[in-house]
Amino acid sequence: LTSLSDMDDFQWDDDPEEGPVSGGLLWPDAALNSVLNLFRAEDPPAKRPRHIPDVIDEDEEAGGGGGKLDQGPSTAPPSSLSTAKCRFCKGGEDMEQCGTLVPHNTGRGQTYVHSLCLSCSSRTSEETDRDVIRRVGALKCKECQHRGASIGCNVESCRQVYHYLCSQKRGDWDSHQLHFYCNAHYPTEHARISKELKDLVGFPHDSPVVYCRENVWDDISDDDLLVLRSDHHLSWQIAWEHAPFVPMCLVKEIFAGHWAYSDSLGAINQHHFNYQDKLPQYECVAREDIAEGEFIGEYTGYIRTQNSNTEANASQNSSQKEFNPYITEFYFKNNVRGPLRNLRGLCIDSCKYGNETRFINSVTRTTPPHIRPNATMDTVWCRGRIRVIISSTRDIHRGE
Numbered sequence: 001l002t003s004l005s006d007m008d009d010f011q012w013d014d015d016p017e018e019g020p021v022s023g024g025l026l027w028p029d030a031a032l033n034s035v036l037n038l039f040r041a042e043d044p045p046a047k048r049p050r051h052i053p054d055v056i057d058e059d060e061e062a063g064g065g066g067g068k069l070d071q072g073p074s075t076a077p078p079s080s081l082s083t084a085k086c087r088f089c090k091g092g093e094d095m096e097q098c099g100t101l102v103p104h105n106t107g108r109g110q111t112y113v114h115s116l117c118l119s120c121s122s123r124t125s126e127e128t129d130r131d132v133i134r135r136v137g138a139l140k141c142k143e144c145q146h147r148g149a150s151i152g153c154n155v156e157s158c159r160q161v162y163h164y165l166c167s168q169k170r171g172d173w174d175s176h177q178l179h180f181y182c183n184a185h186y187p188t189e190h191a192r193i194s195k196e197l198k199d200l201v202g203f204p205h206d207s208p209v210v211y212c213r214e215n216v217w218d219d220i221s222d223d224d225l226l227v228l229r230s231d232h233h234l235s236w237q238i239a240w241e242h243a244p245f246v247p248m249c250l251v252k253e254i255f256a257g258h259w260a261y262s263d264s265l266g267a268i269n270q271h272h273f274n275y276q277d278k279l280p281q282y283e284c285v286a287r288e289d290i291a292e293g294e295f296i297g298e299y300t301g302y303i304r305t306q307n308s309n310t311e312a313n314a315s316q317n318s319s320q321k322e323f324n325p326y327i328t329e330f331y332f333k334n335n336v337r338g339p340l341r342n343l344r345g346l347c348i349d350s351c352k353y354g355n356e357t358r359f360i361n362s363v364t365r366t367t368p369p370h371i372r373p374n375a376t377m378d379t380v381w382c383r384g385r386i387r388v389i390i391s392s393t394r395d396i397h398r399g400e
Contacts, residue, residue, distance in 0.1 A: 301350030
């Protein structure tokens with residue numbers, strides 16, 4: 001797998017017989033239109049914990065059974081979308097963090113639900129959207145204590161249930177299987193799943209790099225995280241909210257003579273990790289056939305600003321930072337204003353934290369001309385965070 005870098009001062013010449021070259025580091029929105037249709041179809045839903053009750057009858061939910069449920073706003077059809085409230089989070093059309101407010105027919109009337117509140121809800125394989133909507137009114141969120149919670153921890157013995165937005169504060173998602181875990185269970189489950197995936201992709205066990213399936217946000221303040229969550233709709237398109245991130249790469253070691261082998265990269269790695277000997281170098285190959293426009297993986301690492309001095313780059317001085325080959329910047333639109341503009345230097349540093357995608361080699365000016373890029377990187381908003389995803393720009397055969 002190869003991607004194109006140094007776009008500012010490097011361009012391919014179009015082959016008159018082959019047409020324009022596709023691929024490379026094409027930042028949004030150029031490449032998103034061709035790849036965002038992936039996983040738009042029916043995706044396997046997240047597993048529902050056993051403690052979530054079955055479908056609740058509308059009469060029982062209204063209090064006919066003698067219960068005293070906190071109903072919140074009425075679910076009667078509003079006169080217009082501008083006055084409608086989500087049945088789950090009770091937010092309106094202006095709460096864009098939860099997606100689009102969509103009308104749904106429950107079989108006994110119409111109600112409104114945000115697209116992400118519904119698509120990320122825990123459910124069984126037999127449950128339809130209508131089933132989920134009808135039973136959710138009885139569940140109280142552990143974070144805000146209001147009814148309408150729909151996302152439960154995937155540990156069956158755990159009884160924590162949250163609204164979509166509250167779940168971003170009190171837990172995290174396993175991007176591989178798309179299961180939600182509360183803060184109490186996420187570290188253990190994430191470590192277990194990461195170990196399984198590390199073996200699956202052939203990530204070198206003797207590597208000093210900390211294998212991570214999710215980005216490490218420890219160096220980013222709560223205020224900056226709030227800005228990203230509030231203003232994500234200004235810069236990034238929502239993608240893959242309810243689809244699993246299945247790794248498509250396999251890591252293989254390369255040696256001198258391989259087109260991507262670099263003596264300078266070996267020296268850089270030697271400096272970063274204080275090794276006397278140069279570290280091995282690797283490439284990524286496709287684990288199976290990958291179709292054009294298909295998701296390949298998420299680029300992960302330590303999130304920081306370009307001028308920060310964190311654990312991820314503490315051994316670097318200002319002149320050496322520019323030569324870190326594992327830094328990828330997030331894409332921001334040029335017209336963003338306010339606090340979001342101050343975060344334009346946000347980047348992913350995969351020098352000491354990362355997954356198999358850090359071994360995807362770049363196509364540069366010095367790359368042999370017969371090597372053409374077959375993957376592209378895009379910044380998207382997904383599951384409460386901005387992420388850099390890698391997708392294919394043409395069909396890629398297994399082993400390529």
